[in-house]
Amino acid sequence: MGRRTGLVDVTVTYGGDPALRGVTLLAEAGEVLAVVGPSGSGKTTALRAVAGLQQLRGGRVLVGGRDVTGVPVAQRDISMVFRSTTLVPFLDVAANLTRSAGAFGVPAPEAAQRVVARSKLLGLVRLLPRLPHTLSAGEAGLTGIGRTLVRTPRAFLFDEPLAHLDAAERSRTRRTIVEAVRKTGVGALYVTHDQAEAMAVGDRLAVLHEGRVRQVDQPRRVYEAPADTFVAEFVGGPGIGLLPARLVTSGGSAGFRVGERTIPLWGPVPDALASRVDSPVLLGLRAEDVTEAGPDADPGSVAVPVSVRSVERPGRDAVVSAEVGLPGEADGARLLARIPGGTSLRKGAHAQLLLDARRAHVFDPSTGRALLHPN
Ligand SMILES: Nc1ncnc2c1ncn2[C@@H]1O[C@H](COP(=O)(O)OP(=O)(O)OP(=O)(O)O)[C@@H](O)[C@H]1O
Structure with missing residues (x-):
């Protein structure tokens, strides 16, 4: 299985209604697998299943090659960015970032060094002394991304991480995310409903529709050889x-x-x-x-x-x-x-x-x- 991260034949239902129907989505080590699909296709449910926040009806979850099905959330060693970031309100940005690294056993001097390095890449340096309630939605979003990237987990999960950013910040930030994933060599699942963002960020692209995977391939291949009319209309x-x-x-x-x-x-x-x-x-x-x-x-x-x-x-x-x-x-x-x-x-x-x-x-x-x- 290598060090893959994701879902193997996973089914999730909400009160009997299937949200994922036998979904297999696996990111290789160091790979960003972009998961794209319309609203309600099951993207967030898929990430929650990997994180351990979602009960499965069937299937298995792998994180960094380890079978973590049934393993509690805290023991999966995943770094995630969800759409709305919750920062610790009484700690400034620097402390929020350092705390995240420290919480996972990164020694203090190294944590501080990483915080500075990531802050530079994300353009966060000027925000380091600020308290969360003084940040705009975009700045809070960037801080959430920074907090995810200051440590090396067994896997990264991103759910619409750029939602609050403006166009220029979006392209800069997504490059930072991709570089960080490559450098750490762990796999990432990156959810977005924006097919252009998915094409730009994904080493491969998985297209979800109504809880099923329609196609997984390199973005160019999905564009050039869509598996069906849904993919053809959705991508490109x-x-x-x-x-x-x-x-x-x-x-x-x-x-x-x-x-x-x-x-x-x-x-x-x-x-x-x-x-x-x-x-x-x-x-x-x-x-x-x-x-x-x-x-x-x-x-x-x-x-x-x-x-x-x-x-x-x-x-x-x-x-x-x-x-x-x-x-x-x-x-x-x-x-x-x-x-x-x-x-x-x-x-x-x-x-x-x-x-x-x-x-x-x-x-x-x-x-x-x-x-x-x-x-
Ligand atoms: N807690 C819940 N209870 C009942 N149904 C739910 C729940 N969460 C999600 N669903 C349903 O499961 C399906 C998949 O939802 P999910 O949030 O995973 O989709 P998504 O692709 O992430 O959508 P979006 O892009 O709008 O966030 C949808 O039909 C949704 O209505």
Whole structure:
């Protein structure tokens, strides 16, 4: 088992309602396993189970390779940051940090040294003499993180540790967390509902949904090869459009029939889709692979008529959300396109979006499971 930390086939129920259903989540030594999922998917319950704060219906808990199922919380030797930090109110920040290290047997001079080092990394030095009630929510959050990182436990648990921080602090602090985990060589489970944060912080990413693990893999792999439509829609900004289609073949060449258009694959039916000819499929098209039709359009693409529902400008580019207007089962399906920010497209406009079937993820429409990913 190595020195892994996490859950093995764990089930937790609240008054009969399952919150975790046979969940296995294991961080390797020195690894940050980011656990991401929507509200209510079971993320906090998973961390509480590792910490020993949650009774299990079944399964085992490992901390640093040791089976701690049934072991009391205090004997698990875990350092945790939960969303709201409780600092000792009558001790200043420095004493709160030192106390945490000292409580776990770190000798006083070494504890003091670590407190200074971590405070510098987290930008906490100026807060050291302050009492908790004088701290802003963000500063209290940083102090809570500092307190977690001043010692080397058998495992780290983070539950939305950056919740109270501003954007600049968030990226600096998450780097500090990752570096500290690597340096100590113990495993960390890092819970967030923010998929972008999870992608940035996780060596691997676990996607939870309704108490089940949908996929665990490196962030890039999860993005490039989502296991199902839930993962495809949840992970990766600005998003993915899902388009009902039918796999067709003509003269040895395959394509996807969308309404009255056929989007060619420019080759034979891929092996993974061999049993799906003439069957319905669901195409997943990431916004960056969908463009607006124009004179420079890629000749490999096919235009689909849409009506624009919204245009957002998160940065240099614009993200267009649009409804397909083709008679048939794809009518009304939603596509997303990332196009240059200077576009004149507005809500309500009619436009043509270009699709390239070779960039499509293909899913089984009844189970949502992935059948094929683009190369
Ligand atoms: N003490 C409790 N009693 C009953 N149900 C609970 C309790 N705690 C959590 N639940 C339920 O268990 C499920 C998982 O909750 P959990 O808090 O683990 O989700 P989460 O993914 O952390 O959500 P969020 O991101 O909103 O914090 C939810 O349906 C929630 O309503």
